Amino acid sequence: MDRDVLKLFLRAGPARRFDVCYFTQRLLKAGESESFLFTTPFLNNAILFKCVDFSPDKHREEHQTVGTLVYMPYDSSKAGDGGEAFFFTEANFLRYYEYKASSIETMSSELEADCHKLRILDSIPTFSPFVIEQAFQRAETSFPDSYLQLTPDVRARVTAHLKGRLRPLIVAAYKHSTKNVERAVEDLTSKLFCLSDDLRDVLPLITALRLPPELAKEVLTSWLGIAYFEYEYSFLQPKLKEFAGWIGKYSQPVEVLGRREHEFLVSQVNAIKQRIRSDWNDTVSISHGYRASYESMVYQGDLEPFVKFLKNAETFYWRMGEVLGRLEQTVAVWRHFVRHYPERRLPFALLSELLDVLRSIHSTQDILGATGSESYH
Amino acid sequence: MSGADRRKEVRYVVVGIEALLNGTPWPIIDISRSAVRLLKPAGAPVNASAEIVFRLNAIGRGRARSYPVAASLIRATDLELIYGYPLPCTRWEERLRARDTFLQTRLTAL
Incomplete structure (x- = not known):
């Protein structure tokens, strides 16, 4: 991978990029180093990316299409100038730790705690602050608020929105429950x-929705995630x-092109x-x-379509997360390129560059496609 | 209004509307222009008629509003209560639509 692709990823939105380093630097400036996210120092200067996982030792479920790339810039103030990275797996993390710390015989409790946090971050399809917060709450693991750009107002709005959706569903599900809901x-x-x-408290709901208890947590979490x-x-x-609208109207350059270039x-x-x-x-x-x-379930009392939808909820959830990251990045990159040319055609060189970048974002190769190495120089 | 007519009404899953039943807030399951389905807290009394105050939050530059209505019980189960009510204002349905979670997040093909 070259630096251009790295820079492109550094411009990704919150769904695809979690800039731990940025929050750490902010805490350092405020003199609050005791509230860092990780114990392992290099992790606090990392930037995490969600990207498609092509690694042969892929440890995820089939539906978990994106993994977590942990990138440590050489210079935290110049993240685009290169650094080191590993695709998160427990083994890769330990290997990298060993390389940084010179030796490691057993996993200390502090290291295990950091690995656990990385596992949680790896278990979600996006780094949207709300998704991170929910994942850590579900895992009953504390997460410092200072690492989330989530205002109380936004949190309250999203929570009210989701709870509003859940309420009719629970009522409908319990109508199908044979148990007396007191x-x-x-x-x-x-x-x-x-x-x-x-899951004991929600077991009647799980039974009503005919969910296998061992999958219920993931399925219901995915449904809420959707x-x-x-x-x-x-x-x-x-x-x-x-x-x-822009690409439909202005994706021709200012200059007149020859036929081949035009095609x-x-x-x-x-x-x-x-x-x-x-x-x-x-x-x-x-x-x-x-x-x-x-609607079938809540308004017509027909459970079948809902049960059927739930069977694929995890796949849908991951797919939506993966696409959200790409599209969010598309809009951010486009806005960056056209910032001096609002509602106008771009010069050919700039347009070509924009199209190259968009192609990189939407190619299946993704960030790791052009490299097998673990370093970004 | 007949029950059949009421069942034809669009039901909204809303956020930003509070229903105070005789002064106490009750969670709304869904709401149409002339009836509201409320979640019944365990052991809560059921009254054939009640005053419901709908408190609507402010959206954009609009202001928060309250609409008291005289509601009458249509149906009650262990889980829910359905109250019918007269139209609180002329633009009531528009206000419900503006707070419907499905309408506000509707995605259309590109």
Whole structure:
């Protein structure tokens, strides 16, 4: 991978990039070094990226399409100038730690705690602050607020949105339950909102939804995650449509091109458009499926479509997360390139560069595609 | 309004609306232009008629509003209560739509 791709990833949005280093530097300036996220120093200067995992020793489930790249810049104030990285697995983390710390015989409790945090961060499809916070709550592991850009107002709004969705569902599910529900549904809404490993309280719901108990936590978390992603996508939608309008109207350069160059450019633009449209429409299709099954259950009392939807909830959740990161980055990159050319055609050189970048974002090779190495120079 | 007509109404899953039943907030399951389905807290009394105050949060530059209505019980189960109510204001349904979580996050094809 070259530096251009690295710089491109450094410009990704919060769904795809978690800049631990930025928050650490902020705490350092405020003199609050005791509240760092990790105990291992190099991790506190890392930047984490979500990207497609092509590694042969892939340890994730089939539906977990993205992994976590841990990138440590040589100079934390110049992250784009290169650094070292590893794709997170427990073995890779220990290997890198050993290389940095010279020796390691057994995993200390502090190291285990850091590894546990990385495992949690690896277990989610995006680094959206709300998704991180929920994942750590579910894992009953503390996470410093100072590493999340999540205001109380936003947190309250998202929570109210998701709980509003859960309430009718729980009522509908309990109508199918043979058990007598004496516990207040509102209490169960809160429990379901932040599921721990102890599922006893929501067992009647799990039974009503015919979920295997061993999969229930992941499935219900994914279902809630889809509702959350719909919320995030709804903010992205107008920006992406603005981009779509631009690419439809202004994706020809200012200069007059020869036939061959023109055809090449058109083919590039079409390929990018097709990929983005396909990604977006996949998401829309998941959202429609989600809504149709919800309505069937809540308003018609028909459980079947919902149970069927839940069977694929994990796959849908990861797919939506993966696409969200890509599309969010697309909009950010596009805005950066056209910032001096609002509603205008770009010069050929700049347009070509933008198309190259967009192609990199939407190629299946992703960030690791051009490298097998663990260093970024 | 007949039960059949009421069942044809669009039901909204809203956020930013509070229903105070005789002064106590009750969680809303869903709401249509003339009926609201409330979650029944365990052991809560059921009254055939009640005053419901709908408190709507402010959206954008708009202001928060409250609408008291005289509601009458349509149906009660162990889990829920459905109350019918007269239209609180002329633009009521518009206000419900503006707070519906499904409408606010609706995604359309590109």
